[in-house]
Amino acid sequence: MNAPLVLNTRDGMCWLRRAVTRDGAALYAPEGVCACPEFVMATQAELAEHGIVGSADVLPVPAAETHAALEDTLGTLLAQHTELEALRARVAELEGEHATSRTVDEDPIAYTLTPKALDVADRLTALLAPTQVQRLDGDA
Structure with a gap:
């Protein structure tokens, strides 16, 4: 067209x-x-x-205003990028501390059990408890 x-x-x-x-x-x-x-x-x-x-065939765009607006936007984006990189470094640092100071067994999020899972764990403990006592008596 x-x-x-x-x-x-x-x-x-x-x-x-x-x-x-x-x-x-x-x-x-x-x-x-x-x-x-x-x-x-x-x-x-x-x-x-x-x-x-x-x-x-095209709409006019004032070049000077557009250039100034682009420079402002670029400056804002560069500042935000610098801030983002600092935040990413801080997250990596915190993740590194978390991995070294806490074992997986201590992680409450990874081991949050549902009520049904708790019930199954209790029944399993009750079932295995007599065998654990016998094993301990045999070691002594």
């Missing part, structure tokens, strides 16, 4: 391309109108009847 992005008509209206028909014709809506039904939009031919005085 080679339809321009923006059309200006003789009456001072600025029309932006907002949709395309099934056959590929561009549909334009007045600038500032974000939601416009297709049956209300105008084609380039319809706007030509009102007199097209200008068109553009």
Whole structure:
């Protein structure tokens, strides 16, 4: 499609391309109108009847403002990246301390048992207790 992005008509209206028909014709809506039904939009031919005085394939962007905004954003991102790296290093340090100062058996999260698992463990202990006593008596 080679339809321009923006059309200006003789009456001072600025029309932006907002949709395309099934056959590929561009549909334009007045600038500032974000939601416009297709049956209300105008084609380039319809706007030509009102007199097209200008068109553009791209929208202008002020370079100086964009460059300054990009520099500000880049500075913010670099500061956040530095902070993120410091936090990652601290997490790695804490994980290293955790791994050396605490055994897996002491980890309450890894060994939180459900009530059913506790019941099974109690029954197993009661079942094995007499054999443990006999084993200990035999060692003495």
